[in-house]
Amino acid sequence: MSILIDKDTKLAVAGITGREGSFHTLNNRAYGTNVVGGINPKKAGENVEGIPVFANWADTVAETGANAAMIFVPPPFAAASAQEAAEAGVELIVVITEGIPAHDELMLFNRLKRDHPNTRLIGPNCPGLLSPGKANVGIIPASFFKEGNVGVVSRSGTLTYQIGNELAQAGFGNSSIVGIGGDPVPGSSFIDIIALFEADPQTELIVMSGEIGGDAEEQAAAYIKDNVTKPVVGYIAGFTAPEGKTMGHAGAIVSGSAGTAAAKAEALEAVGVQVGRTPTQVAKIAMEILGAAA
Incomplete structure (x- = not known):
């Protein structure tokens, strides 16, 4: 077994079209993680090497059944994206973004605890998580x-x-x-x-x-x-x-x-x-x- 992620994980990524977001998303997919979609309101309908891009988290979950989120969007928008993922029913949210204002982090923590107690938040400012042989969500160099x-x-x-x-x-x-x-x-x-x-x-x-x-x-x-x-x-x-x-x-x-x-x-x-x-x-x-x- 493993904790939090495994072969049944369906990962979607906010910020998938950015340089860092696309690089690490494709690395996660290459490892074997089931990456089902990405989010960028300005590029909905496009794809990143075959991974479809949606306008928002609600559409992503409805279309793909995503149960895990990875957040790569810039600090001013990261907490809002994580909250949107929780509202769409995502069970695991991994926030890679660093530099998020502490007030935003506190607000996100309290809102998830109050409104979405079954949603697990990892991060912010974290490398993510890895279950060797099963899935990689984040920036951990899995080959180690x-x-x-x-x-x-x-x-x-x-x-x-x-x-x-x-x-x-x-x-x-x-x-x-x-x-x-x-x-x-x-x-x-x-x-x-x-x-x-x-x-x-x-x-x-x-x-x-x-x-x-x-x-x-x-x-x-x-x-x-x-x-x-x-x-x-x-x-x-x-x-x-x-x-x-x-x-x-x-x-x-x-x-x-x-x-x-x-x-x-x-x-x-x-x-x-x-x-x-x-x-x-x-x-x-x-x-x-x-x-x-x-």
């Missing part, structure tokens, strides 16, 4: 990964690739890889994705990659303590980050001791999560845990 039993969830796209590659070099495959994004208002949290991995029979080990800023990792630690039976390995980026400085992501900022890598690692280790100090060490810990369980 093979099917297996390690689930990965990460705030950072680059660290998603690096840790996944370290695991691959150690001989591990992945059940699913999910990049939740590094903005202050993510649509899905570590807890949301870890809960899915806990329920997924293919996943035997969970790797979570966090970073400085906020308290998402501390919240995940409390959840893991009471709800997760599978082994979890952690990594926190930013042990040497200067206080008060934003590091890469809008959500990666610390103040005093709150949100530091050390505080997050301490919270996770207190509930039995082994925290690697480098991606290489994460792969080594994973190897030890799965080797002992074999």
Whole structure:
């Protein structure tokens, strides 16, 4: 099995006619993802290498049965496109766009929670998700990964690739890889994705990659303590980050001791999560845990 996407996923893409949107959409299709349509009101009726373009999300869903959305439109319009997809009945929305105003992110999060509680939002500002051998939705370089039993969830796209590659070099495959994004208002949290991995029979080990800023990792630690039976390995980026400085992501900022890598690692280790100090060490810990369980 896998989480969130599989061979039954029918993907439609807002922004499919743009340079980045078309490039990654076609890469997703080449991987085997069933891409059924795209959205651009100004180019409805055209196609992108055989993928039909529609005027809006309602028409796209009605014509294709799309159940997953990928958002590549510019920041001022991305939240509205995601909301439109939810209103059309799309169950999974993956927002790749970065630079969306925090107010728009908060408004989207609250509206989906209130009006469309069964719609899953991944992102914004995320690399998407990959279920090796089944489907790829986003910008994750799928060639790095093979099917297996390690689930990965990460705030950072680059660290998603690096840790996944370290695991691959150690001989591990992945059940699913999910990049939740590094903005202050993510649509899905570590807890949301870890809960899915806990329920997924293919996943035997969970790797979570966090970073400085906020308290998402501390919240995940409390959840893991009471709800997760599978082994979890952690990594926190930013042990040497200067206080008060934003590091890469809008959500990666610390103040005093709150949100530091050390505080997050301490919270996770207190509930039995082994925290690697480098991606290489994460792969080594994973190897030890799965080797002992074999």
